[in-house]
Amino acid sequence: MEPVSRRAFLAAGAAAMSPVRKSGDVVLYFDDRYYSAFPSAVRLRRSGELIAAFRRAPERRRLGAKGVSHTDPNSQLVCVRSRDGGRTWSREPELICSHPLGGSQDPCLLELRDGTLLCASYLWVWCGNADRRAVPATAWLGDYAFHGGYLLRSRDGGTTWQGPFPPPPVPGRQARDGYGQPLPAYNRGAMCQTRDGRVLWAVAYPKGVGRDAGTDVHLMASADGGRAWEYQCVIAADEHVSFNETSLYETPSGDVVAFLRTAGLDDHTAVARSRDGGRSFQPWQDAGWQGHPHHAARLDDNRVLLVYGYRHPPCGIRARLLNPECTDFAAAPEIVLREDGGGTDLGYPWAVAMPGRRVLVVYYFQQDNGTRHIAGTWLEY
Numbered sequence: 001m002e003p004v005s006r007r008a009f010l011a012a013g014a015a016a017m018s019p020v021r022k023s024g025d026v027v028l029y030f031d032d033r034y035y036s037a038f039p040s041a042v043r044l045r046r047s048g049e050l051i052a053a054f055r056r057a058p059e060r061r062r063l064g065a066k067g068v069s070h071t072d073p074n075s076q077l078v079c080v081r082s083r084d085g086g087r088t089w090s091r092e093p094e095l096i097c098s099h100p101l102g103g104s105q106d107p108c109l110l111e112l113r114d115g116t117l118l119c120a121s122y123l124w125v126w127c128g129n130a131d132r133r134a135v136p137a138t139a140w141l142g143d144y145a146f147h148g149g150y151l152l153r154s155r156d157g158g159t160t161w162q163g164p165f166p167p168p169p170v171p172g173r174q175a176r177d178g179y180g181q182p183l184p185a186y187n188r189g190a191m192c193q194t195r196d197g198r199v200l201w202a203v204a205y206p207k208g209v210g211r212d213a214g215t216d217v218h219l220m221a222s223a224d225g226g227r228a229w230e231y232q233c234v235i236a237a238d239e240h241v242s243f244n245e246t247s248l249y250e251t252p253s254g255d256v257v258a259f260l261r262t263a264g265l266d267d268h269t270a271v272a273r274s275r276d277g278g279r280s281f282q283p284w285q286d287a288g289w290q291g292h293p294h295h296a297a298r299l300d301d302n303r304v305l306l307v308y309g310y311r312h313p314p315c316g317i318r319a320r321l322l323n324p325e326c327t328d329f330a331a332a333p334e335i336v337l338r339e340d341g342g343g344t345d346l347g348y349p350w351a352v353a354m355p356g357r358r359v360l361v362v363y364y365f366q367q368d369n370g371t372r373h374i375a376g377t378w379l380e381y
Contacts, residue, residue, distance in 0.1 A: 020305065020321055020335055020359070023378045028052050028089045028362065029080050030373040035059050035068055037364040037372050038106040038188065040295075040350045044157055046115060050082040050352065051158050052089070052362050053096060053107040053119065054374050068345065068372070071144045073126040075103035077119070079158060080374070086360050096161055097152055101125050102144070106188040106348075113193060117154040118226045119161070120201065122186035123147040125178050136180040138209055145178035149186025149203070151226060167229045170205040170218050185220055185229070188348075190247035190295055195254065199226050200278050202235055202246035202258055214242030217260060219278050236272045236284040241265045243284070245293035251325045252302055259306065260284065261292035269294065269308070271329050288330050291318055296326070297351035297359065299381060307337070307361050309347020314339035317349050317363050317377065337377045342367040357381050 029036055029052070039054040057075035061068065078093035097104055102125035110118045124144040127135055137145035150164035166184040169175065175183035185203035193199050199222040204215040216237035220229045235258050236243045242263040249257045256274040258281070269287040274280060291308035298304055302324040310318045316338035322328055337349075349363035358380055365375040 018381055020379050020381045023380050026376045028374040028376055032371045033059055035372045036374050038348045039362045039364060039374050040107060040109045041352045041362045042109045042111045043352050050086055051079050053079040053109050055105050059371055071124045071141055072103045077104050077107040077121055099123055110191045112225055116225055117158050119152040122149040135178050136176050137178040138175040138183060138206055147177045148184035171231050173205060175206045188245040188293060192248040192250050194250050198223055200248050202248050204244040215244050217243040217246050221278060232278050233280050235281050236260055247294050247296060249296035253325060257326045259294035293348060295350045297353050299353055300357060305351050305359055307349040307351045309349060311344040315341035315344055315346060342369050
């Protein structure tokens with residue numbers, strides 16, 4: 001690992017003097033008719049309003065199903081709001097998108113500096129008992145063909161949305177959607193807007209045909225607020241390890257850091273860094289600890305709260321407090337936010353820095369294999 005700079009050393013010392021403390025848990029949304037999961041959240045700059053977006057589908061067990069599934073033809077993107085700093089939340093979710101072709105997943109929010117909200121998602125199309133030889137999709141999950149990613153835009157704080165807008169595919173690959181068209185790029189994870197105004201998006205993409213081929217992760221960039229995207233470079237690829245759900249973070253020095261979920265690495269987190277604004281990435285590094293997927297939030301003192309799900313007993317939500325340049329990811333102590341989860345189907349946290357040196361970490365949760373719902377943890381520092 002590279003030498004730690006004086007700035008990072010001082011930041012690490014500050015972290016030791018001002019730890020993160022948990023102050024309580026909260027439920028944002030619960031309805032036992034619905035399976036609610038995979039949230040993201042933002043605090044609008046102009047109004048201070050909090051928006052938590054998530055994927056909601058029927059709780060099929062209440063309709064006779066034996067278990068739960070992450071694919072559903074009726075899964076929609078919805079959101080709840082808080083206008084009082086997270087103390088209370090709207091009871092009935094607002095619809096963000098009900099895609100006409102299939103079930104949507106993992107709405108990932110980003111507010112741009114001009115107030116535009118972007119939301120990235122992706123789509124599974126139910127094909128029933130179709131003859132797969134007649135459906136040219138590259139990836140399948142049960143009876144669902146993968147249809148790739150799409151984006152939505154809002155200019156009024158998420159009240160109305162435009163889209164869906166499919167992004168371009170990763171060049172040089174042969175992946176196809178259910179209609180045989182090039183598979184749009186996709187990902188679960190945080191986009192970031194850099195100091196020069198570009199929007200950066202880490203996208204996963206199939207290495208070959210079939211789920212066993214695995215995925216690698218690439219960087220796409222937009223110079224016009226997410227309307228048009230251009231391929232930039234590979235973030236992480238490996239012959240034996242797959243990379244997928246990835247969040248991006250720009251440090252005060254301008255480095256772009258990618259926090260990657262892995263497969264084939266014992267659930268270890270991987271980290272990759274770009275020192276040239278995303279034109280290239282240095283070789284990925286094994287962080288040495290387990291957890292996925294991740295979200296990084298900048299605190300008032302420029303330290304970074306990295307949150308992630310933990311799907312090993314005791315299941316729950318965890319975090320690490322990193323220095324401003326995120327160079328101490330391998331050594332930063334682990335912080336346990338929740339360890340009372342009812343199994344591995346939970347997590348996907350997203351952190352929102354709040355005034356008064358507080359942080360709201362939003363995630364989906366369940367206990368005793370109960371209804372999946374949107375919950376949160378309050379932190380102070």
